[in-house]
Amino acid sequence: MQFTFDFGDAxxxxxxxxxxxxxxxxxxxxxxxxxxxxxxGDTEFYRHGWNSxxxxxxxxxxxxxxxxxxxxxxxxxxxDAAVETPHAHSGSAVGAVAAPDGRVLLVGSLGLGxxxxxxxxxxxxxxxxxxxxxxxVAFGPELEVFADYARLVSERxxxxxRRAGTxxxxxxxxxxxxxxxxxxxxxxxxxxxxxxxxxxxDGWEPIVGDWTAGPDFPSGMxxxxxxxxxxxxxxxxxxxxxxxxxxxxxxxTRPDLMVQGDDGRPLxxxxxxxxxxxxxxxxxxxxxxxxxxxxERVTGWGFSYLKLDFMYAGAVTxxxxxxxxxEVAYRDALQHIRDVVGDDTYLLGCGVxxxxxxxxxxxxxxxxxxxxxxxxxxxxxxxxxxxxxxxIVQSVNRAWMKGLYEVDPDSVYFRxxxxxxxxxxxxxLRDTAAVLEFRSTSDPMAWLTEAExxxxxxxxxxxxxxxxVGRHRFVVDGREVDLTAVVTGxxxxxxxxxxx
Ligand code: 9PG
Numbered sequence: 001m002q003f004t005f006d007f008g009d010a011x012x013x014x015x016x017x018x019x020x021x022x023x024x025x026x027x028x029x030x031x032x033x034x035x036x037x038x039x040x041g042d043t044e045f046y047r048h049g050w051n052s053x054x055x056x057x058x059x060x061x062x063x064x065x066x067x068x069x070x071x072x073x074x075x076x077x078x079x080d081a082a083v084e085t086p087h088a089h090s091g092s093a094v095g096a097v098a099a100p101d102g103r104v105l106l107v108g109s110l111g112l113g114x115x116x117x118x119x120x121x122x123x124x125x126x127x128x129x130x131x132x133x134x135x136x137v138a139f140g141p142e143l144e145v146f147a148d149y150a151r152l153v154s155e156r157x158x159x160x161x162r163r164a165g166t167x168x169x170x171x172x173x174x175x176x177x178x179x180x181x182x183x184x185x186x187x188x189x190x191x192x193x194x195x196x197x198x199x200x201x202d203g204w205e206p207i208v209g210d211w212t213a214g215p216d217f218p219s220g221m222x223x224x225x226x227x228x229x230x231x232x233x234x235x236x237x238x239x240x241x242x243x244x245x246x247x248x249x250x251x252x253t254r255p256d257l258m259v260q261g262d263d264g265r266p267l268x269x270x271x272x273x274x275x276x277x278x279x280x281x282x283x284x285x286x287x288x289x290x291x292x293x294x295x296e297r298v299t300g301w302g303f304s305y306l307k308l309d310f311m312y313a314g315a316v317t318x319x320x321x322x323x324x325x326x327e328v329a330y331r332d333a334l335q336h337i338r339d340v341v342g343d344d345t346y347l348l349g350c351g352v353x354x355x356x357x358x359x360x361x362x363x364x365x366x367x368x369x370x371x372x373x374x375x376x377x378x379x380x381x382x383x384x385x386x387x388x389x390x391x392i393v394q395s396v397n398r399a400w401m402k403g404l405y406e407v408d409p410d411s412v413y414f415r416x417x418x419x420x421x422x423x424x425x426x427x428x429l430r431d432t433a434a435v436l437e438f439r440s441t442s443d444p445m446a447w448l449t450e451a452e453x454x455x456x457x458x459x460x461x462x463x464x465x466x467x468x469v470g471r472h473r474f475v476v477d478g479r480e481v482d483l484t485a486v487v488t489g490x491x492x493x494x495x496x497x498x499x500x
Pocket of ligand 1: 053271309
């Protein structure tokens with residue numbers, strides 16, 4: 001049916017499936033496809049990525065789209081391959097077009113069903129794989145409209161309020177090369193620093209899919225967790241509980257527990273570690289029992305901060321034993337994990353579908369991996385590639401998600417050794433973490449100079465008040481932090497020498 005959205009001094013003609021309802025901040029539209037005519041012509045469109053690593057940001061409708069181009073493998077891992085069309089301006093769950101006066105017209109889904117929002121010079125549209133959720137349509141000042149949208153999403157899906165505090169992660173220093181001796185030394189060196197969580201990342205398990213202590217942790221993970229706690233830190237652990245590499249015991253012995261492809265074999269759900277990997281079919285009771293066992297085990301070891309990675313795989317398109325929408329299957333699995341670990345375990349999602357995780361996760365990664373290098377030379381046209389620049393750009397474009405959970409822009413650096421980042425670039429990373437209000441680092445104390453250690457301690461102790469005052473502008477304890485140049489591509493890094 002035809003409908004006119006009335007915002008007082010502006011009206012927009014639209015096609016909807018049933019009559020919308022006016023609220024104090026906009027309109028609630030019943031589930032089903034919608035298309036809103038806008039008079040702005042070619043203008044800026046806000047595209048939102050489906051999972052943590054998927055690109056988000058503003059691009060002109062008459063310019064290049066934001067997204068992963070030329071790689072089906074990358075689309076599968078770092079965006080929603082099932083619906084992504086690289087050459088259309090579209091994104092996941094929410095989108096907006098900018099009016100010339102600075103206001104924006106927003107269409108956002110209030111739930112699951114892989115809702116998509118896209119635009120061209122005439123129309124802002126929304127449609128879903130399955131019509132499970134209402135839409136919000138609003139027109140007004142940009143920051144207000146996005147905040148109103150976040151408020152409505154969290155009213156429906158929940159909002160957890162536990163805070164992680166400051167985090168040290170092993171990933172951006174040691175990567176997979178960790179062992180119990182290295183962890184013990186690193187923890188000992190960190191004692192007394194204002195770090196709340198010491199999080200062990202990938203590398204402790206024998207293989208992705210089998211969540212037991214690997215050969216480099218012969219004393220077991222409980223002993224390692226106890227060592228971390230004894231130095232005054234909360235033990236944190238990485239796992240990717242919804243995926244399995246082909247060589248893992250679970251994938252070898254129980255291929256029937258994996259999401260299946262049309263060929264009746266385990267479906268390829270993504271690529272990493274020089275391999276493809278599969279996704280667990282969480283709609284099977286045996287998989288739910290397996291997840292219960294895994295999470296009872298890791299919390300039993302003493303880990304109460306869990307980084308759950310590659311979670312989008314629980315929502316890939318494929319054959320599952322129950323006929324539920326893939327995002328519903330994912331959210332049920334995440335809720336099951338939450339039920340097992342209880343309220344006091346902090347769950348940080350990474351590679352998670354963003355909206356289906358609201359209300360269950362405590363925090364979520366909102367960008368691709370950072371790195372001790374500014375730009376990613378391997379994947380120059382892929383905004384989901386690892387690097388400091390991509391991590392800043394994507395994370396700042398998701399600042400509005402602070403209304404949904406804690407937002408993690410990834411680790412910052414203090415070290416000048418073993419890094420190609422100059423001090424101005426390290427500061428930009430730290431400013432990004434400050435405005436998003438999630439502070440983590442991966443620098444071992446042994447890699448820092450005395451001055452850098454002091455800087456790190458001072459920075460981790462700060463608890464400033466943050467205001468979001470413009471699209472990419474913030475005020476942090478009275479200091480203006482303007483990230484516009486970096487986010488819009490106008491920042492040139494200092495040429496730096498190779499250090500280390
Ligand atoms: C451990 C790492 C770290 C890191 C995570 C994640 O798009 N990708 O192909 C892609 C691959 C790996 C990746 C991120 C994206 O890294 O983000 O912090 O935990 O796993 O293996």
